[in-house]
Amino acid sequence: MKRMLLSSFLVAGAAIGSGVLALPILAAGPGVINTLIFITMTFIIAYWMATMSVDIYAKYDDHNVNAATLAVDYFGKKGFIFTTLMNLFSMGALAAAYVNAGGDLLAKTVLPLIGVTIHPQLGMIIFFVVFMPAFVVGIGLISRLNSVIFTIKFLCLITAIILGVQLIKPDIFEFIPSGVKYLGAGASTMFCIWYMHCVIPLVMKINNWDVKKSRRAILIGMVMPALAYVGWMLLIFSLVSRNDFLHLETIGDVMKFALNKPGVPKSITSLVGIFASITVLTAFLSIGFSLVAFVLDAFKWEDNAKNRLFGTLISFVIPVIIALAFPKAFVVIYQQSNLFQIASAMIPVAAIYKYKKMNNLSITPSIMIIIFGSLIILCQILDNFSIFPSFTS
Numbered sequence: 001m002k003r004m005l006l007s008s009f010l011v012a013g014a015a016i017g018s019g020v021l022a023l024p025i026l027a028a029g030p031g032v033i034n035t036l037i038f039i040t041m042t043f044i045i046a047y048w049m050a051t052m053s054v055d056i057y058a059k060y061d062d063h064n065v066n067a068a069t070l071a072v073d074y075f076g077k078k079g080f081i082f083t084t085l086m087n088l089f090s091m092g093a094l095a096a097a098y099v100n101a102g103g104d105l106l107a108k109t110v111l112p113l114i115g116v117t118i119h120p121q122l123g124m125i126i127f128f129v130v131f132m133p134a135f136v137v138g139i140g141l142i143s144r145l146n147s148v149i150f151t152i153k154f155l156c157l158i159t160a161i162i163l164g165v166q167l168i169k170p171d172i173f174e175f176i177p178s179g180v181k182y183l184g185a186g187a188s189t190m191f192c193i194w195y196m197h198c199v200i201p202l203v204m205k206i207n208n209w210d211v212k213k214s215r216r217a218i219l220i221g222m223v224m225p226a227l228a229y230v231g232w233m234l235l236i237f238s239l240v241s242r243n244d245f246l247h248l249e250t251i252g253d254v255m256k257f258a259l260n261k262p263g264v265p266k267s268i269t270s271l272v273g274i275f276a277s278i279t280v281l282t283a284f285l286s287i288g289f290s291l292v293a294f295v296l297d298a299f300k301w302e303d304n305a306k307n308r309l310f311g312t313l314i315s316f317v318i319p320v321i322i323a324l325a326f327p328k329a330f331v332v333i334y335q336q337s338n339l340f341q342i343a344s345a346m347i348p349v350a351a352i353y354k355y356k357k358m359n360n361l362s363i364t365p366s367i368m369i370i371i372f373g374s375l376i377i378l379c380q381i382l383d384n385f386s387i388f389p390s391f392t393s
Contacts, residue, residue, distance in 0.1 A: 004217045007203040011221025013150055014196035016228060017283040018094075018101055019189055021251045021276060022331045023229060024236040026189050028245035029182025029391025032237055033175045036230065038183055039190050043226060046194035049369055050218045053200045053348035056355060058211050066201050067347045074351040086344040091291045093337035096319035098284040101251050101330045102127040103323065105277050108252035109259060120252065120327050127284075128320055134285060135292050135312040136305055149285075153278045154228075160271035161231035164238065167264065172237045184388035188338035188380040189331075193229060194222060197345040235272070239264060246392055249328050251276070291315040339380050346373045 027035035057065055067087075071079035103124025111118060118126075183190075200218070207213040239258040240248070248254045255276050259269040292311045301307040326333065346369075353366035382388060 003206050003208075004213055004220070007206040007214070007217040008221035008224070010199050010203060010206070011196045011218055012154075012224040013282075014199045015194055015222065015225040016154075016279070017195075017286075018098060018280055018334065019193040019195075020225075020229060020232055021101060021279060022189050022334050023193060024233060024240070025245065025248075025251065025254060025331055025392075026186030027233060027237075028242050029185065029389075030179040031174070031176035031242065032172050032233060034179045034183060035186075035190065035233065038187075039193065039229065042191040043194055043222065045369065045372055046191065046197075047219060047222055048365070049345060049349055049373075050197060050200060050222075051215055052352050052366060052369065053197055053345075054204060054211055054214050054218070056348050056352040057201055057204055058209065059355070063201075063205050063209055067198070067344060070351040071347055074354050079347075083344065083347055086340045086347075088294060090337050090340035090344060091287055091294065092319055093333060093340065094283070094287045095291055095316060096322040097330055097334040097337060098280055098287065099124050099128050099316070099320055100323040100327065100333055102131075102277075102280040102284055104250050104252035104327070104330065105255060105280060108250075108256045109273050110277055112256075120250070121324050124320070124323050124327070128316065131281065131284065131288075132312055132316070135288055136309045149278050149282050153275055153282060156271045156275040156278075157228055157232065160268055160275060161228075161235055163265065163268050163271070164231075164235040167238045167268070168234050169238050172234065172242075179391075181389050182391045184379045185383045185390055187376050188335055188342065188383075191376050192338045192341050193225070195341050195345065196221065197348070200348075235268075239272075249392075251330050288312075288315070335380055335383070339377055342373050342377055346370060349373070 023035075030038070056070065060069070062069075068080060068083050071083040075082070103122075103126065104120045105123075106127050107118050107120040107123030111123070196218070200214075203217055203221075204210075204214045207217055236254070236258060239261050240254060244257060245254070248257055255273065258264075259273050261269070292308060292315050295301075295311040295315050296303055296307060299311075301311065322333065349366055349369050353363055353370065355361075356363045356366065379388070
């Protein structure tokens with residue numbers, strides 16, 4: 001039971017990233033009900049994909065298998081290159097998004113508490129410079145920091161939701177038929193809020209490669225963020241009306257508006273503010289370490305402080321430039337990472353499709369998932385070209 005709970009929290013921790021901050025902005029157009037219906041569907045699909053991943057990983061005796069192993073074994077060198085590029089682009093885009101959001105929140109919600117006013121772009125530089133040394137110190141510090149911060153983050157969110165129940169307004173549950181047209185613009189994020197597929201091999205390892213226990217752990221781990229997402233949306237939409245989002249450009253704007261709402265208890269605004277700020281921090285630390293480790297491995301550098309410093313600078317130079325160049329584009333930058341996250345999550349599904357086809361087994365489920373994932377990716381590409389209507393434009 002202890003192993004299952006440990007792996008469930010691992011799944012929950014991977015899922016609850018900065019996507020939760022982007023969710024209200026993207027849900028403003030469709031409205032709460034349309035969004036809840038759609039993310040319920042993506043929850044089911046994400047879990048279905050996860051079970052397929054468990055099935056294909058379970059066929060290996062080597063418990064150190066990962067997506068790269070599948071790519072090589074089923075699709076050769078091209079598969080390995082594709083997997084590597086998808087993970088690299090995903091981590092790079094996420095790093096840019098987290099620096100962007102971290103600096104925006106620092107400038108608009110954290111520093112104003114002590115009477116300091118700065119431009120968001122300066123906040124991004126400060127955010128990066130202050131927390132960059134953690135990567136140089138190494139994984140030990142990152143792990144300790146993340147475990148402590150994640151616990152605080154989760155407790156803040158749950159407590160804020162419980163205290164904020166009294167603020168929930170019935171009118172946010174109004175069904176908005178015209179809002180359906182805005183779902184396409186947020187489809188990739190509404191799928192990637194469940195993204196935890198990268199930790200599935202580790203979940204299986206913790207559960208001694210037991211398929212049933214691993215599936216159960218994944219389901220429990222996904223239910224935790226599901227409750228958090230629903231509560232978070234109800235709380236934010238009770239503090240920020242749908243029409244208010246038309247005048248709020250960034251996550252910092254949304255949080256600043258919500259935290260300064262007249263009549264809202266200070267305890268709730270404080271908890272919401274802490275949650276929003278450290279959610280970005282935990283995500284930044286996690287993805288940052290992965291990116292630095294990737295660079296060290298790519299250059300075959302020894303893992304020491306000097307090389308971690310160079311690796312950090314190389315890893316973040318482009319993400320920081322992107323974050324500074326597009327200071328109001330956290331959601332847009334984050335959405336680009338979704339393209340690569342979904343593509344990487346599809347690799348085990350494609351592998352099991354190939355395995356079942358070779359063994360004359362039913363391939364219908366895997367084909368359905370591949371089609372769905374491809375449609376979500378297509379939605380994001382179309383949104384990049386402004387094909388879908390945007391509620392805030």
